[in-house]
Amino acid sequence: MSYKITEEGNIATVHLDGEIDMDVTEKAKELIMPLIESGKEVHLNLKEVQYMDSSGISVLIESHQKAAELGNRVVLKEISKSVLKVIMMAKLEQILIIE
């Protein structure tokens, strides 16, 4: 997994790239959680994520819940077809914020 973070105003966009599995979830959390905790609205661009397993989905849930707890939000952007399929299998398409 590789990543790029851009910030504009109160929005931090994390562009993730590669495959997100149990081996990289800690790294993903270390990237995303501080941005949420700093009060930013976090956009996760998943266009270049070719694979995500249940560990990756857990990061999305945890991020969503943490942001909601702080009165903010995590928005999923440009989700790749394969990741969207897994999100739908987990029946999370109505729970997570997808734009």
Added chain:
Amino acid sequence: MTFSESKEFKVHSSSLKEIRTFAREVLAKDEILKSTSDDVVLAIAEAAQNIVKHAYNGKETSDNLKVEISYDNNQLKIDLYDKGEPAIPTNIKPRDVDDIKPGGLGTFFIGQIMDEVMFKTAATDWVNHLILIKNY
């Protein structure tokens, strides 16, 4: 087409990518299997992840796990073997998918993708033997 291929991997989260690569390559041998490859690869990887997470509780080990992929008579059979803590099949349940919380989705995904999921008492040197079946 009929085939059976197996490979051993270190019990470690860093092996998951290699397991997916192996599974993708084997499933690419047949057009029908190729069409559901993404789902089946996810199921295999989730089962392997469960071995790392639960059979070994994430502890470092020099043990291997084995993945065997067989296809015969329109039936895909995946056998996963490990030497971790013995699994208690009745304790392995997918969580309620409507209970939104991180974790516990792997077993749910496996159940969604595969037609049959069962543990067999290993009559080999292995401790756990998980069998996943998908009919085509």
